[in-house]
Amino acid sequence: MRTHIVEIQIQSRYYPIYIKIGGIDMINLLRFLRLFCILILMGLTILQPSPKPVMADVTIAVNTTTDELNNDGDCSLREAVRASITNSVVDACPAGSSSDTDEIVLPAGVYTLTITGASENDSQTGDLDLSGKMKLVGAGRDTTIVQGGAGWDDRIFQVYYQVAGGTDVTFEKMTIQNGQTPNNENGGGIHVFGTSNPDDVLINLKEVRLQNNRAIGDDPSNGTGGGLGITNAPTITILDSLIQNNSARRGGGVFVAKAEIKRSVFTGNQANAGSALYIVQNQPALIENTTISGNGIGSDYSPQNYVIYSDFGPTVTIRYSTIASNNTASNFGGVYLGTGQIILQGTILSGNAINSNCANFSSPITSNGYNLSSDSSCNTYLNQSSDLNGTDALLNPLGFYGKTLPHHPPKPGSPAVTSPGSSCPAEDQLGTVRPASSCTRGAVQNALALLYLPVVTK
Template sequence: MRIALILLALSLSTGADAATINVTTTDDTIAADGQCSLREAITAANTDAAFNGCPAGSGVDQILLAAEDYRLEITGAGEDANASGDLDIRSSLEILGAGADLTRIRGDREDRVLDVGGAGTIATVAGALIRNGAGTLGAGILVAADSSLLLDGCVLTGNATSKGDSGAAGGGIASLGMLTVVDSTFHANDAGTGGGIWTGGAGSTTLRNVTFDSNTSLASGAALSLNAAATLNNLTLSLNLSDNDFNGTGDGALEVNAPVQISNSIVAGNVDFSIIVAGPVNNDCAVGPAGTLTSAGYNLFGVLGNACVLSAAQPGDQGGTPGAPLDPRLQPFDIYGGTVEVFLPMASSPAVEAGSPAASGNPGACEPADARGVLRPQGARCDIGAAELDDLVYRDGFDPPLP
């Protein structure tokens, strides 16, 4: 139902001259066979011309995917005309799947999955899982400096930059442009820096209701390496691993090298493997000389201190110390309804009913619904993090059963 509402909202926002392109085959083909592949659909949208079995694009086209696996099998990394390797998006469009649990776009582990470029290109990807991408910059998705991407209700998993290259960045996404991610999950992506997301350039990033689990980095930013301005609300970062080559160089699930504002978010339970060689340990976050991590209130950090410095801390912020980390008490990473995996808080979690009391739409407020579409608040106040505990039966101190 939620994905259907997303598709309806996106369709209403699309201009009347836009085309709808239905992908009719899961094969990665360029052939006059009467079928419309995902690659061919993107070319039709890029060129505003009919291409093999796909109708002509027109305006901000909608490309519709079924509940299927779409595997990229035409090899040839480094090509930018959408003829091989990754899917090259060069015109504003929307790729709409049936849900991240149903629609899967798989790379070939030789090139990234999506390359969003072209002056003024505005792309939306909704309701899809993106996996098995590879590349030095943006293994899953690359967003160029002159482009924008909205990722809604998606999962990025199993994407990895060049192994052993500490300079390779953005396992899930590398963005030099404008990036917005909502109601999505990054799981088990890997990079030299920024295992989940790496940002840079003059663009900006907005993340809302996003979960980062088991992402890894050789250096810093196992989940997020933010090198351009960003706004973060209702995030959960847990069990991400930095400095995974154990050489003492690398810090934190969250690396901040730009002005970043954070609110209603959990950054806890992450691991910095610098501890193996007795280097400086910053498990949860590291703020560089060019960065500021400013609180807009109601955050939960497992460890504050060392390089993890929260500016303008608010009364609603919670944080442990290097000697006494704060346990967020999260249930296992899983699907608890909805289409993306999350960390649901236990009833005894310090995140429960500890989010902002501000009404939805006001500065610093929680998102009106969580990453699964569960309305906030379920109790007296919203919960910190990407997922709202919605099993009210167990809010008396007994934890819900594990999945």
């Protein structure tokens, strides 16, 4: 039998290692080499550093609708918030994380706040004070409701800037209602404290209903942001949400600076200025695929009003939205621009106030085309060849029409239907695809444009 001498050199990190084996036949040589390779691979696996464990977000499941802060063995919404902001166990709620996002889960139910005591900032009494990275997720805006109870004298939520790591708070799939600011403060439903840097505080509303909140206290001349109000300049994102029946002196629906609002509805809100939205500061704001309808003046306010009020230098872009049937007591019921800039594209302005869809005293309103105004007040500003002025949009009344959010569908024969060449969003307010060749002006795509498609027959 023929034998072989095997000599192996392994170059380690510090010095070479020699292995010399003599007098081995071919079969045993192959067995040896296979075993040797297995041992080497095992050694490499053992010597590799252990992977760093991935930290999961903390989930805090609320299991009672009672507003309480005690040690009775359950987890209320107030206790869950306390567990998150203190990063400690509170009653049966697990401790929140100091570095990751805490997700507070709210099953279907009505969560009525009853522990009164405004102007306290640790969620022990009054409103629920949030900071850090946090998500509050309900089961749906029709089934998870967070509200102020009888005699409630505070807003529902207040969000603060957390210096370490910033603040990023999301409200999702819930209704927030019946908030009332104390001492004529801001933000009836939600109040957000920001900084001069919009990236320090991020607030997200997804599939949320903000309704019946007031930021006027006992004095209608004060208070901003009936549904949502800000201090300084946090970044606000509102998606697929309904802002209705809120009131404030300024910004009945919302009072915001840097903002992105898409596929949402503002209706029934009231204010002295900016009944739906009041947009301020030198920050960009985008309103897209959004219906703004039925907002106006209330009995608490003096007879002047603007549905969208832009002031103190923002650049507001309104794309493929419908601003219609807003009722005010002044001549300026649609879009008002104090300082800054408003850019309109693919937007319908119809039947707002007394002969006035547009009002501008000191700054430009710019058209990017494909807009429609039912009166002549926008003639100076809607000056592109694709714009339509003094034209009835032929809209149906505001309603749900079997969908999840109210809207104004165009009637058959509406001039808003089919705007070839327009650069519109891929979907409309309801999530319906907008065909590039037949894009409808306003917040919703014309249903007929989708139904009557070419049919190929043999």
